[in-house]
Amino acid sequence: MKEKELRRSMAVFPIGTVMKLTDLTARQIRYYEAQGLIQPQRNEGNRRMYSLNDIDVLLDIKDYLAEGINMAGIKHIYDMKQREKQKKQADLKRPVTDADVRRIFHDELLQQGRLQNEQHDAAPLFHKHKPL
Amino acid sequence: MKEKELRRSMAVFPIGTVMKLTDLTARQIRYYEAQGLIQPQRNEGNRRMYSLNDIDVLLDIKDYLAEGINMAGIKHIYDMKQREKQKKQADLKRPVTDADVRRIFHDELLQQGRLQNEQHDAAPLFHKHKPL
DNA sequence: TTGCTGATGTTAGGTCTTATGACATTGCAT
DNA sequence: ATGCAATGTCATAAGACCTAACATCAGCAA
Numbered sequence: 045m046k047e048k049e050l051r052r053s054m055a056v057f058p059i060g061t062v063m064k065l066t067d068l069t070a071r072q073i074r075y076y077e078a079q080g081l082i083q084p085q086r087n088e089g090n091r092r093m094y095s096l097n098d099i100d101v102l103l104d105i106k107d108y109l110a111e112g113i114n115m116a117g118i119k120h121i122y123d124m125k126q127r128e129k130q131k132k133q134a135d136l137k138r139p140v141t142d143a144d145v146r147r148i149f150h151d152e153l154l155q156q157g158r159l160q161n162e163q164h165d166a167a168p169l170f171h172k173h174k175p176l
Numbered sequence: 177m178k179e180k181e182l183r184r185s186m187a188v189f190p191i192g193t194v195m196k197l198t199d200l201t202a203r204q205i206r207y208y209e210a211q212g213l214i215q216p217q218r219n220e221g222n223r224r225m226y227s228l229n230d231i232d233v234l235l236d237i238k239d240y241l242a243e244g245i246n247m248a249g250i251k252h253i254y255d256m257k258q259r260e261k262q263k264k265q266a267d268l269k270r271p272v273t274d275a276d277v278r279r280i281f282h283d284e285l286l287q288q289g290r291l292q293n294e295q296h297d298a299a300p301l302f303h304k305h306k307p308l
Numbered sequence: 309t310t311g312c313t314g315a316t317g318t319t320a321g322g323t324c325t326t327a328t329g330a331c332a333t334t335g336c337a338t
Numbered sequence: 339a340t341g342c343a344a345t346g347t348c349a350t351a352a353g354a355c356c357t358a359a360c361a362t363c364a365g366c367a368a
Contacts (some may be wrong), residue, residue: 089324221353
């Protein structure tokens with residue numbers, strides 16, 4: 045599985061190809077990058093080069109936007125995914141100590157607090173269409 | 177399997193990416209195209225766009241050349257592959273008749289004749305390194 | 309309504325990449 | 339030595355992409 049991941053993270057597509065594969069404009073793709081949702085590589089000539097993973101993220105963003113979730117919400121979702129990934133990595137690398145258990149509990153409580161108070165943050169989580 | 181084939185034949189890579197993935201020069205890649213070994217698509221701006229299949233072929237060409245086989249030999253190999261593929265397709269579509277058997281025999285005999293007389297053709301089959 | 313903000317469109321000027329065609333080079337094979 | 343196969347190199351033109359700035363337009367707040 046390691047080689048597959050590597051292939052999926054190889055930066056091989058210029059923005060023109062990504063535009064066709066995702067049906068997004070260059071403006072949108074660069075904007076999502078500016079929002080920190082993707083981090084394409086650059087080639088020697090300073091041109092953005094995207095991986096299959098990048099394309100997956102862009103397609104997900106499209107879906108989320110279509111569902112009415114705004115950038116702030118999408119960023120939140122990716123922050124969560126990031127945290128989950130890190131947690132899994134850590135879990136694989138060393139046994140869980142009592143201190144870990146306390147920390148995890150603490151983190152989770154913090155997380156719940158954040159979610160409940162979302163509307164007080166910089167931007168609302170939901171937007172436009174499909175009101176809940 | 178149909179979708180996978182489709183993906184492998186999608187023209188998504190510009191020549192710069194292909195150069196890196198295959199470690200061939202643009203000159204070489206275009207030359208192999210001129211020899212009919214690959215048929216990359218063109219985008220609206222007339223730029224060559226390559227598929228994963230194209231890249232496979234290019235990597236194979238590299239190997240064949242490293243083995244000392246020249247263009248003529250490589251073309252021959254790809255002609256054979258082409259014929260095999262067509263034969264398989266045909267076999268799947270209809271039962272084999274006596275006429276088919278005769279034709280196949282005939283073709284194979286012709287093929288053998290060509291191989292034996294290769295040195296009388298335009299170019300020799302083998303080349304440089306690794307003499308047999 | 310008025311004004312602000314988020315997401316995207318559009319444009320301009322500059323740089324990088326690719327296309328084509330020609331000529332040069334290198335190594336075999338005759 | 340000659341010829342051909344495979345590749346290098348160069349010039350010119352055109353296409354793709356970059357950054358930065360300003361424009362638009364819908365939704366929301368005051």
